[in-house]
Amino acid sequence: MNLTYIDAIREAQAHALRDDPRVFIYGQDIGAFGGAFKATKNLAKEFPGRVLDSPISEDAMVGLAVGAAIEGMRPIIEMQFADFSTVGFNQIVNQAATLFWRTNVPCPITVRLPFGGTSGGGPFHSQCIETIYAHYPGLIVLTPATVEDAYSMLLEAVALDDPVIFCEHKFLYRHLKAEKLPSEALPIGKARIAREGRDLTIVTYSAMVHEALEAATELAPEGWEIEIVDLRSVKPLDTDTVMASVARTGKLLCVGEAWPWGGVTAEIIARVASEGYGLLDAPPQRLNAKDTPVPYHPNLWTAHRPTARAVAAAARKLLRT
Amino acid sequence: MNLTYIDAIREAQAHALRDDPRVFIYGQDIGAFGGAFKATKNLAKEFPGRVLDSPISEDAMVGLAVGAAIEGMRPIIEMQFADFSTVGFNQIVNQAATLFWRTNVPCPITVRLPFGGTSGGGPFHSQCIETIYAHYPGLIVLTPATVEDAYSMLLEAVALDDPVIFCEHKFLYRHLKAEKLPSEALPIGKARIAREGRDLTIVTYSAMVHEALEAATELAPEGWEIEIVDLRSVKPLDTDTVMASVARTGKLLCVGEAWPWGGVTAEIIARVASEGYGLLDAPPQRLNAKDTPVPYHPNLWTAHRPTARAVAAAARKLLRT
């Protein structure tokens, strides 16, 4: 087998539909058509009446999912692009995210957000908006970086009793390949050491894990051993694994594809600075996208997001302090 | 004169309407009624045809403002509560915030968000959501803490060529008083030293400035001199003033009423840790609201948000490290 990240997402959904009669999927063009990215290919046929096309109504899509969750179902909502979840934002952050705390009734919905930049995606088909969801209490925000994690984390997301924002990176959809689907996996909430090293810790997630890995490979011949922590989940954040890595390396670089103000990289640095201050032997650094909308032209886009080269440069600078 | 914070907001709007024919105000119940908080009291009468009631359509309210701005006007949009801006979110972050970068045409709109907790406000009339706006490129996010700033910053906001999210704290509306309106003021983008001290820097904004001031007063008899930086603007952030203060005190506590994940306090600590690492002689600390919706009952609410007592306790702990 040669499985892609998007295959993994399809398979996880097939698995969930097969094993749990409470699961259904609702979203635009996901039925007979199989979804804009084919994440639900053939699922409508395999699971009649459980993979359903919605009108272009993101607010009502999420509202419906919350109602179905109250009734004991486990809906998966596919947003066509993460960027369009902004019009379903209110139902996510104020309806789904508050239900359990207000009423003690859990809200097991999974909102799938095809997110992140691709060449030519432009300002409205590229956004990384995990931060706006992670900031609100009541949501779990996942950012798998590998085919295996796309599969196992989506399965676990559907099984969780809480609303999950599942950020699946479009750039990885067909880019990554794996031999087979995992039969066991790290649980949600645990970060993964994607590469071991002793000189510097790069904490990152989603597509940037691969830029970081490439940067580490680039730095290896220079004698630097870079440790890479793949967060997997940005809320909750596995502070322990980050801290342990920083304890080993003494140096921290946080890399994110999202905009620079606030967000995952700021949160990680704030935690390490507050609680692991003594572990650092150089100021922790961040590398994010630029603070503008995501540009359309590839020349601009590759300058806007951190690339392996930019990560390597930032790492080099930090290693020399 | 005895002017409240809400008076200042009303006066700034009157001033802007008077001086600039391009200004108009649009929002729910703001016309004859004068607004839910009376921020536009009598303005519809004083400025006929320029203070206009809108339907309950936050998305369309902001969209209309953007169109009017393109046409050279300077609309002020009043959201009835900040919490309801989530249904106008898309127009703010994807329409208004991207216009200039995409087209080179500026988007001078001001969106007024009555925000922040009050006793009995509950989960949907209390939120501090400056972070979700500051995270997106293209917006200026202001958080005045004083009557004077409410006035001068709103005036400046309306005069700016960019979209401004004006976070006015409901708790301060009638709580704060001033003798007169300022004739000059710090410009937007500059933080203010609200109290000088040499032992510890508290960086905060909006209503929390007053909790911090009270905490400083509480700590004074114990011999501690606390410096308080009122950010005034959370985007842009005046990193220089923060850094200069930390250079003096060596200790940093960031206090925010918003939820703990990401946001202003994380961003400040990340900046100071990255760029002012050597200035710190203790790990920087944060104090935020708890990571749950804002509770209704006052007992819970006062435990949910940082209070003067909690700030003093956090400061004391940090001072002893």
Add this chain to the structure above:
Amino acid sequence: MLQTVSDPKPATDSTSTRELQLSAFRFMLLARLLDDKFAALYRAGKIHGGVFLARGQEALSASIGVSLKKTDVFAPLIRDTAGRLAFGEPVLDAVRTYLGSPLGPMRGRDGNVHRGRPQEGYLPMISHLGAMISVVNGVLFARRLKKISGTVGAACIGDGATSTGAFHEALNQAAVEKLPLVLIVADNQYAYSTPTSFQFACENLADKAIGYGVESYSVDGTDLSVCLKVVGDAVAKARAGDGPQLIVAKLLRLCGHGEHDDASYVDPQLKSSPLGRDCLKVAEEFLLRQNWTDAATIAEWRGKFAREIEEAVGQVQREPAPDPFAENWLAISSEHLSETHTNHE
């Protein structure tokens, strides 16, 4: 598609009609007294935050509550004290929520009209207008997937909330899915201070139904008899599988938006028009005229309800307030995934 019912039909004498009206009336009365009590508590400074009353809307709201079965779904809005009680909400739930008791369904975490018991089909509103309708759709959709038939979902909304995108998306969604949704619009002439002329430009909000392909009804919201009939019919049609039903009731809010609001903006002409009639009085007079009850019985109910309310308030006031130290400050149910990391104390 539009059926206008605004003149009271000669009441049929069947006991069921009579019993239904009497039952609805009792809930109206109970609701009014409960609202009066909340107003008094508000004035006495005993309530945190706002108080939102339903005066003038009891006939419509009670009609909804009594038309639903316990297994149905109900998403009331601000002005549904009567409908909530009729759907089965104990007075104690209402009082506990307003006073923030940890023993109430919202445990002091949410308050006033934001209350419900989702697991019993009684959905607690969030404040964002229009947002509950698609949630009702979701419950109905789930029941269909689970092959449970015969459920109706009722959602209430005001004239102002028809301007929200959420209203539109949800009503359209229900129409496309042909869900058994009964959407009741209380057109009480104002959204807070804003008259309907700033809210919509069609003649009657019921005109909207055709654009969604759903059935609609226009009803005089001051008249319990016709409200009962129309709501009952719509609920029956939805239950029979005829898809969403839109009911638009005209009436006047006989109070401020909240108790902080003196409603001085309300047009005096409206107050003295038929819309300004107090539905509770109208219903009482009707019942007396029909000889379905007598003044003494009503007085007895009133006394009984007043005592019930006083007792509930007394009891709740003796209950402990929420204790922040005992509180479980977790926004998610998966405790193992809660951020162990707390940066707030």
Add this chain to the structure above:
Amino acid sequence: MLQTVSDPKPATDSTSTRELQLSAFRFMLLARLLDDKFAALYRAGKIHGGVFLARGQEALSASIGVSLKKTDVFAPLIRDTAGRLAFGEPVLDAVRTYLGSPLGPMRGRDGNVHRGRPQEGYLPMISHLGAMISVVNGVLFARRLKKISGTVGAACIGDGATSTGAFHEALNQAAVEKLPLVLIVADNQYAYSTPTSFQFACENLADKAIGYGVESYSVDGTDLSVCLKVVGDAVAKARAGDGPQLIVAKLLRLCGHGEHDDASYVDPQLKSSPLGRDCLKVAEEFLLRQNWTDAATIAEWRGKFAREIEEAVGQVQREPAPDPFAENWLAISSEHLSETHTNHE
């Protein structure tokens, strides 16, 4: 309120009608050729991201463009190549945007159909469906405040986008404010792959008008003559102060949603129905039948347009690509308020 126009009225022979039709036809032809070129560039891998064509929608779209004045406001959507050109967009703007040239109006920052020149009343769409309508309202609202009269604002939308809350809020807002908005719905039977049965349950989208209190028109979108008449009438009515006008055109998208999509889901019956007619052929045949032009002239236009397009593409391909180092990475215009603090390099 609903006026159905679906049979071609016998063409009046006045020169203005003729000139208008010929002019619209030329824009249709230019648009088709331009779209064909974008398709070819896409297949050749010369375009970044998606390509979204307007095949089958040129008659409707061109009718809008030619019916507007330069001082009007226009917010086209994905399938408005023709309308954009007719409103005055240079071919070069379109090509530069698709190829990401820094000399184009979007300067490589945004691409494909996301283009416009706001200061010229030509609004560049954001992707979120429905979001542009209220922006058009805003321009019209501002002109009213500025006492500029006689402006019309046209906004285009698809059948699928009528399900968005943004569509509803904006149309209602225009109705309440009685703005001169002409809202054109291209009901092309699909939203991406989704047939209209999943999108709405009313019979005709024009039925929605009554619920907003606005005028509406139903039109055969494959027929240029009737499109011109209906759009022209609606624009005139809006200009005369009659408030918002809703036009619903029925037609079929004769291509995929984007060029990556083979549209295999389209019902063959629809393709062979009158809706599946190619509006460009229909118009051409009509013009020839009327003797308003001849085949040679059309061939000449075709050649001229093809050359114009080739030249534009050639020119743009020789233009420099955006240079990230020369780029001004500032999202706001107040440079002094840009975060000097950059944590990204």
